[in-house]
Amino acid sequence: MSTVQASVTVPVEPADAFRVFTDEIDSWWVRGRHSWVDPARAVGIRFEDGYLRELWSDGGHVDTGRVLTWDPPHRLVWADLINKTGRMEIEVSFTPVAGGTEVLLEHRGLDTLPPDVAGRIRRGYSWQIALRWFAGRWES
Amino acid sequence: MSAPALSRHLRVLRAGGLVQAEAGGDDARLRLYTLRQEPFAALQAWLDQVQAFWAEQLGSFKDHVERGG
Known part of the structure; x- marks a missing residue:
């Protein structure tokens, strides 16, 4: 219950899919209110120096993920750095299929933090505290 | 027990x-x-929200690939 998955099939070889996913993330990343740690300052995103990095308009940045596995054209894994006490990981696998590459993303460890009111990931809680928070939302 | x-x-x-x-x-x-039931429904809503987030991101990734970068 703590993992979600999403997948798409793209009409290119795994090597190209991996390259576009990583090198061109700034071109395809959806700019939404849930997309950034600091929506007021965020201007871009890139994989750089072993991190997934959110770039800011003032020249600063925040590292949102630490790359654990960089294995083109097969697999990419990063650990979430936003939820400091949680243990969230995101794994993306690239599998050749008829007509292209299946890209499967798995976000694990979601039971280590709660949603906040805006649905944004802000800070970490233990599983027990998260459960209490879930329960507390519904108490009258 | x-x-x-x-x-x-x-x-x-x-x-x-x-x-x-x-x-x-x-x-x-x-x-x-x-x-x-409520705490479990809240957790499921959170997971659904995260799933929708990634589905949208991957959908945009796919569009970008199909446009040729």
């Missing part, structure tokens, strides 16, 4: 809001515990 151990587990679950307890009629020693 021993009765005291069971009581401790139930106390943690009740403190977390996952179960609720009621008195069991005439017998003062008896407590009836029932599972509360």
